[in-house]
Each structure stands twice: as structure tokens, then as C-alpha cells.
Amino acid sequence: TTVSVSATASHPVPSTLFGQMFEDISSGDGGLYGELLLNRAFQLVTPGTAAALANWKALNSNIAVVAETTPVSAALPNALQLSVPAGSVSNVGFANTGNSGIGIQADTNYKASFYYRFPTASKFKGKFVVSLQDAAGTVLASQKVSASGSQTSWKQVKLSLSTSTQPGSINNMFAITVEGNSAAGETINFAMLSLFPPTFKNRENGMRQDIAQALADMKPSFFRLPGGNNLEGQTVATRWQWNSTIGPLLDRPGRAGDWGYTNTDGLGLMEYLNWCEDVGMEAIMAVWAGYALGGTSLPEDQLQPYIQQAVDQINFVIGDPAKSAAAAQRAALGHPKPFPLTYVEVGNEDFFAAASYVYRWKDFVTALQAEFPQLHFIATSDTFSPILSPSPTEYDVHVYQTPTWFAQNSFFYDGFERNGTKYFEGEYAAISTNPNNIFGSTSQGRLTFPTMQSAAGEAAFMTGLERNSDIVFAASYAPLLGHVTNNQWTPNLLAFDAGNVYKSTSYYVQKLFSVNRGDEYLPSTLPQVTGNIFWSVVRSKASSDIIIKISNVASTPEDLTFILPFQHVNGKGTLQLLTGNATASNTPGNPNLFAPVTSSIVVGKTFNYTAPAVSVSVLTFKAS
Numbered sequence: 237t238t239v240s241v242s243a244t245a246s247h248p249v250p251s252t253l254f255g256q257m258f259e260d261i262s263s264g265d266g267g268l269y270g271e272l273l274l275n276r277a278f279q280l281v282t283p284g285t286a287a288a289l290a291n292w293k294a295l296n297s298n299i300a301v302v303a304e305t306t307p308v309s310a311a312l313p314n315a316l317q318l319s320v321p322a323g324s325v326s327n328v329g330f331a332n333t334g335n336s337g338i339g340i341q342a343d344t345n346y347k348a349s350f351y352y353r354f355p356t357a358s359k360f361k362g363k364f365v366v367s368l369q370d371a372a373g374t375v376l377a378s379q380k381v382s383a384s385g386s387q388t389s390w391k392q393v394k395l396s397l398s399t400s401t402q403p404g405s406i407n408n409m410f411a412i413t414v415e416g417n418s419a420a421g422e423t424i425n426f427a428m429l430s431l432f433p434p435t436f437k438n439r440e441n442g443m444r445q446d447i448a449q450a451l452a453d454m455k456p457s458f459f460r461l462p463g464g465n466n467l468e469g470q471t472v473a474t475r476w477q478w479n480s481t482i483g484p485l486l487d488r489p490g491r492a493g494d495w496g497y498t499n500t501d502g503l504g505l506m507e508y509l510n511w512c513e514d515v516g517m518e519a520i521m522a523v524w525a526g527y528a529l530g531g532t533s534l535p536e537d538q539l540q541p542y543i544q545q546a547v548d549q550i551n552f553v554i555g556d557p558a559k560s561a562a563a564a565q566r567a568a569l570g571h572p573k574p575f576p577l578t579y580v581e582v583g584n585e586d587f588f589a590a591a592s593y594v595y596r597w598k599d600f601v602t603a604l605q606a607e608f609p610q611l612h613f614i615a616t617s618d619t620f621s622p623i624l625s626p627s628p629t630e631y632d633v634h635v636y637q638t639p640t641w642f643a644q645n646s647f648f649y650d651g652f653e654r655n656g657t658k659y660f661e662g663e664y665a666a667i668s669t670n671p672n673n674i675f676g677s678t679s680q681g682r683l684t685f686p687t688m689q690s691a692a693g694e695a696a697f698m699t700g701l702e703r704n705s706d707i708v709f710a711a712s713y714a715p716l717l718g719h720v721t722n723n724q725w726t727p728n729l730l731a732f733d734a735g736n737v738y739k740s741t742s743y744y745v746q747k748l749f750s751v752n753r754g755d756e757y758l759p760s761t762l763p764q765v766t767g768n769i770f771w772s773v774v775r776s777k778a779s780s781d782i783i784i785k786i787s788n789v790a791s792t793p794e795d796l797t798f799i800l801p802f803q804h805v806n807g808k809g810t811l812q813l814l815t816g817n818a819t820a821s822n823t824p825g826n827p828n829l830f831a832p833v834t835s836s837i838v839v840g841k842t843f844n845y846t847a848p849a850v851s852v853s854v855l856t857f858k859a860s
């Protein structure tokens with residue numbers, strides 16, 4: 237195959253082209269959000285039930301979740317009640333086992349905090365032992381703190397737990413105990429317990445460092461939040477509400493997320509925005525738009541309060557503290573300056589409720605555009621169907637398909653009319669090898685982890701996104717992140733457990749495209765639409781780098797001859813190559829089976845390159 241490259245760019249590659257889509261789908265609590273305890277505040281649980289004690293276990297004691305008579309806060313009505321049996325002599329108490337474990341590193345300071353009170357005054361004088369323990373009960377770190385039975389009002393304890401050794405596994409736990417003899421017969425209530433590791437950029441209430449770093453390494457330009465399904469709520473009442481996710485953790489009630497578990501909302505709007513700032517990306521923020529996943533569309537005459545809530549949400553991000561109460565809250569939380577914001581997505585996948593979207597879109601966007609004329613509003617129904625007014629300037633397009641579909645649809649946008657409308661390929665991933673049952677189970681072809689084949693298919697599709705980046709302004713794989721086993725969806729770009737993050741073939745492809753994105757597109761000989769070899773050529777003007785991305789989805793190598801138009805071509809190029817067994821994956825058992833290999837290659841005004849079977853290649857060299 238011969239590829240002739242033009243020296244004249246057809247269009248700039250938008251700086252927003254590559255980014256990340258995020259929602260809490262076994263990815264926020266217990267994942268990216270730094271809190272290491274699960275069910276830390278007994279939010280939305282039913283007191284007295286075993287389920288209320290999820291992630292907690294008694295240590296030689298009786299524990300139960302109770303509805304507090306004097307709750308630690310209005311938002312957190314429940315507490316864990318420790319009853320020390322009479323005659324106790326050993327250490328008694330309780331422990332939290334995290335998200336199938338707690339990853340503990342050596343020589344690290346963990347911040348523990350909790351509230352306690354004695355519901356009935358007693359003469360107890362003793363000490364709580366707060367500790368990190370491994371699976372065998374070996375103490376990894378511990379601190380003692382004095383406690384008195386006269387403490388009948390809530391008192392917060394904050395302390396640092398410093399480790400010295402690395403435990404042998406992630407099966408560690410956070411424990412609070414009292415010496416049995418001194419506490420026999422005592423009843424003590426605990427609330428809002430928390431354990432944080434050091435966080436990304438040391439942000440208070442911030443992100444877990446290893447996952448955060450893996451995400452930051454992709455150099456994403458945007459972060460779509462807070463969903464996805466998890467924006468919507470199964471009911472109107474359980475939708476995501478920005479104002480319930482900001483301020484002191486004691487004031488955040490949490491909500492029934494859309495993926496079957498309670499969201500603490502400790503990862504709230506301010507944490508999201510600080511995270512975007514720390515990584516250098518801009519939020520693509522969604523506002524709830526009147527449809528709940530259980531099927532409710534609000535009638536048009538009931539939209540106003542929700543439109544106002546969206547106005548306030550946007551003002552929290554970009555408003556003037558002197559003019560908007562919501563913006564004043566942002567300032568009070570330490571960020572008087574507005575955050576950058578260009579795009580607001582109106583709802584999520586409203587093709588599920590297209591009929592009502594016609595008026596929901598109209599009423600939300602008419603009001604929001606009046607308030608924020610500088611913003612772009614992204615529609616989430618099918619493109620131009622139904623016809624919406626005002627006519628959307630951007631649409632969010634989602635596709636989950638097979639690796640073959642992606643390889644055969646890299647020209648998906650080539651045929652789109654250039655009428656000013658821009659597209660956000662907001663969710664895409666090859667998730668199954670079964671074209672007749674894309675969303676089925678693993679036994680029906682669903683992928684647990686991305687494979688080399690799925691990543692190569694996505695890469696082929698992404699060469700098309702680059703070629704069409706005159707109308708595709710942003711693209712993100714979804715879902716971004718998921719626990720290896722406690723998850724609601726596979727595959728995910730990154731998988732993690734309590735102590736590790738696992739980078740997939742697709743993660744490396746997303747990173748290769750994002751880190752080597754260039755800023756203008758150089759037209760070249762078009763690949764065959766239904767061929768097996770796909771490429772895109774971009775230039776980084778500042779560095780004079782030419783970057784050629786190639787995906788070969790065939791099980792045989794493909795010879796390419798590149799004919800370049802440049803006067804000067806620096807013969808020493810760099811190759812970053814990701815290749816291997818088509819149906820294999822990086823897995824927790826074999827996390828580094830795949831990784832890009834960097835080597836030098838010889839290029840020239842005309843040069844040959846053989847793309848290995850099932851491979852993604854990035855060739856970089858200087859030319860002018």
C-alpha cells in the first residue's frame with residue numbers, strides 16, 4: 237500500500253480532541269476517589285440490618301448501625317454502635333475492609349478520622365487503638381487516643397497512621413479497638429469514619445495517586461462529568477444534584493447511584509473541578525435535563541426548578557461570586573476565580589426519551605443560553621433526529637460495538653455534512669466479539685478486559701476521528717475505570733483493585749493518540765474503507781514533528797510505502813509499537829503482557845514500514 241502525504245494541512249486538530257469520560261460506575265467511591273473505607277458514613281442504609289454493616293466487621297464485639305437520636309449531622313442520621321460485651325478481656329472493636337481490601341504502602345502516612353460519642357454518660361476512661369492491620373491481624377500502624385465516657389456529644393478524632401513495612405497483600409483493614417477489660421459493658425457510637433492515603437497533588441479529599449497518575453499520563457484535555465447514566469437517577473428525586481455534593485462531608489447525604497450502590501458524593505463537583513485543574517483539563521459538565529432512567533420525563537410545566545438548578549450548577553463553576561450565591565459558594569470553598577468551562581452537556585443519551593427531549597432541550601437551552609451566551613450546549617439525542625430547536629451546535633455520539641465494527645467504520649464521519657455542527661464521540665469502545673449480542677455476558681462474547689484486537693479496532697476508528705477532527709472536536713473511550721471484580725460493566729479502559737491499577741491495550745492506544753496528537757491534520761492517500769490497514773498523519777507545528785498513526789487489524793503484516801512531500805526529512809524516526817496476540821489482554825495475573833515498545837526507525841522522503849499483524853504503530857520524525 238502506498239501512502240502519499242500532503243504538506244498542506246487540511247484543518248487544525250482541535251486541542252480538545254482527546255479526553256476522558258467519567259462517572260461513578262465502580263470507579264469513584266473505592267476507586268479514583270481517595271477514601272479507602274467503604275460505607276464510611278452508613279448513608280442511606282437501613283439501621284439494624286446486616287446490609288447496613290456492609291464493609292464493616294466486628295472484632296470480638298457486637299456492632300450494629302443505629303438511627304442516632306442525636307445524629308452527627310442532618311445529612312448523616314446513622315451511626316455504628318459498638319457494644320462491648322461484659323467480661324471482655326481482649327481488644328474489642330470493629331474494622332473496615334475497604335473495597336475488597338485496602339492497599340497499604342510502606343513508609344506512608346494515612347489520615348484517619350472519625351466522630352464518636354457515648355450515647356449514655358459513663359465513667360469510662362480509656363483509649364481507642366486506631367490501627368491498620370494486615371490479613372493476619374499484624375499491626376501495620378497504630379495510634380492510641382484517649383476517650384472518656386463523659387463525651388456524650390460528638391467529638392471528632394483526627395490522626396495520622398504511619399506505616400513502615402509493606403504488607404504482603406491488599407487484604408488489609410482499618411480497625412478501632414478498645415481494651416476489653418476497661419471497656420466491658422460500654423456502648424459507644426461512631427460516625428463519618430474516614431481513612432485517606434496521600435492524594436494526587438496532596439489535594440484534601442482528593443484522588444488516589446496511582447489511578448490519578450495513570451489518568452493524568454494520558455494528557456487528557458477534557459473530563460466529562462458526572463455521567464453518563466449516573467447523572468440521571470432512576471427517579472427524579474435520586475438524580476445527581478450538584479448542591480448535595482459540595483461543602484463539608486458531614487453535609488453530604490449521598491445518593492442512590494445509577495449503578496446499584498450508594499454514592500457517598502465525597503467525590504463532588506468541587507473535587508471534580510479541582511481534579512480537572514490539577515490535571516490541566518477542562519470539564520465537559522452535564523446538567524440533568526428532566527429525564528430519569530426509570531422512565532420519567534418531567535412535563536414541560538414542571539421544568540423550571542430544574543432549569544434553575546442547572547443555572548446554579550453552572551454558576552458554581554463560572555459565576556461571579558458577587559452576583560451569584562452558587563458562585564459565592566465556590567469562592568467560599570477556596571476558588572474565587574471561575575473554572576474554565578466551554579461545553580455543557582444537556583442530559584445523557586436522551587435518545588431514550590427523544591419525544592420529551594424536544595421540549596426539554598428547548599426549555600433548558602433557551603434559558604441556559606440566555607444566562608451563559610458564551611457556552612456551547614451539547615445535545616444527547618440522535619443527530620438531527622428528532623429535529624431540535626435551537627439547533628444544536630454539538631451532539632454527543634455513543635457507540636459500543638465489536639472490534640470489527642470499529643475497523644470497518646473508521647469513515648463514520650467522512651460522510652457527515654459540514655454544516656457547522658460539531659461532534660463529541662463521547663463514549664466508544666469495542667466491548668464484544670459477538671455482533672448479535674453486544675451487551676451480553678462474557679460467555680456470549682463480551683470482553684472482560686480490552687484485547688489487542690479491540691484496541692486495534694478502536695485505533696482504526698480513531699484514525700478516522702483525527703481525519704474528521706474538523707467536525708469531531710472531542711472523543712473519549714468509555715467506561716474509563718472499573719474495579720476488577722466489583723464492577724457493573726466490562727471492559728474498562730483501566731481496571732484496578734485496592735492496591736493496583738491495570739493498564740489495558742486500549743488504555744495504551746488512547747494514551748498513544750492523546751500524547752502524540754499534533755495540532756494540524758495532513759491529508760494523505762485514503763485507506764480502504766473496509767480494508768485492514770488504517771492511518772492518519774498529523775503535524776505538530778511547533779516541533780515540526782510529523783506523526784503517523786497506523787492500525788493494522790489483519791492477522792498478517794502489512795507493507796506500507798510512505799511518499800513524503802517535504803524538502804527535509806530527518807532520517808532518524810521514533811517508532812512506538814503496540815502489538816501481540818489478538819485475543820489476549822493485560823490482566824491482573826499478567827498486567828504487562830502488552831505495553832508500547834519504543835525504538836528508532838529509519839525514515840526518508842520515501843520509506844517503507846511493515847505494520848505487524850494486529851498492531852498499532854506511532855511513527856514520529858521531523859520534517860519541513
Ligand SMILES: [NH3+][C@H]1C[C@H](O)[C@@H](O)[C@@H]1CO
Nearest residue numbers: 464465466584585714715
Ligand atoms: N450504557 C453506557 C451509556 C451511558 O451513558 C453510560 O453511563 C453507560 C456506560 O458507559
